[in-house]
Amino acid sequence: GIQVEQSPPDLILQEGANSTLRCNFSDSVNNLQWFHQNPWGQLINLFYIPSGTKQNGRLSATTVATERYSLLYISSSQTTDSGVYFCAVKRSPGNQFYFGTGTSLTVIP
Amino acid sequence: NAGVTQTPKFQVLKTGQSMTLQCAQDMNHNSMYWYRQDPGMGLRLIYYSASEGTTDKGEVPNGYNVSRLNKREFSLRLESAAPSQTSVYFCASSEGYTIYFGEGSWLTVV
Numbered sequence: 001g002i003q004v005e006q007s008p009p010d011l012i013l014q015e016g017a018n019s020t021l022r023c024n025f026s027d028s029v030n031n032l033q034w035f036h037q038n039p040w041g042q043l044i045n046l047f048y049i050p051s052g053t054k055q056n057g058r059l060s061a062t063t064v065a066t067e068r069y070s071l072l073y074i075s076s077s078q079t080t081d082s083g084v085y086f087c088a089v090k091r092s093p094g095n096q097f098y099f100g101t102g103t104s105l106t107v108i109p
Numbered sequence: 110n111a112g113v114t115q116t117p118k119f120q121v122l123k124t125g126q127s128m129t130l131q132c133a134q135d136m137n138h139n140s141m142y143w144y145r146q147d148p149g150m151g152l153r154l155i156y157y158s159a160s161e162g163t164t165d166k167g168e169v170p171n172g173y174n175v176s177r178l179n180k181r182e183f184s185l186r187l188e189s190a191a192p193s194q195t196s197v198y199f200c201a202s203s204e205g206y207t208i209y210f211g212e213g214s215w216l217t218v219v
Contacts (some may be wrong), residue, residue: 043210101151
């Protein structure tokens with residue numbers, strides 16, 4: 001399978017601070033997604049980003065497929081950003097998504 | 110639009126008991142999945158189904174069975190529950206680029 005490593009494993013921020021989360025993967029992929037798992041356990045899609053850069057409000061993501069990594073940027077963090085952020089990748093042919101172990105983010109007021 | 114619905118949300122089992130986790134999606138997706146999530150280990154794939162009538166093992170299939178009853182439904186069965194199967198279970202479905210998750214089922218085996 002594809003190995004997916006995320007860093008840092010844990011992150012504590014003051015409200016208003018910026019952060020960068022990283023996802024490294026061990027093989028070529030044609031599907032990469034970022035998820036946020038809120039404190040109630042719900043998994044929400046943030047980005048589908050196999051390559052390039054996307055922005056959605058205070059969040060943006062960049063994937064450099066040739067170098068096998070992706071970055072998730074969170075600007076002006078809010079307490080509602082707290083939770084675990086997962087990166088997941090998939091390679092065709094195949095149906096399996098491989099997940100990293102996540103970055104646990106805590107935003108303090 | 111319900112998306113992916115899984116039941117039950119919480120369950121406590123005794124070692125050796127059996128149970129089935131139910132999952133249904135209303136997005137007409139072909140692919141469906143069962144994952145388990147354990148502390149510090151991310152999500153690990155138990156089984157998946159690429160289409161109605163097909164199932165395949167994932168990373169951690171031992172102790173589980175699945176049934177793709179129709180295009181909408183994909184169930185996960187624990188035949189003889191063990192404490193090591195205490196976990197949070199997520200059902201998911203996908204079509205094309207994005208995967209959508211249910212809200213999770215918290216299972217404790219004592």
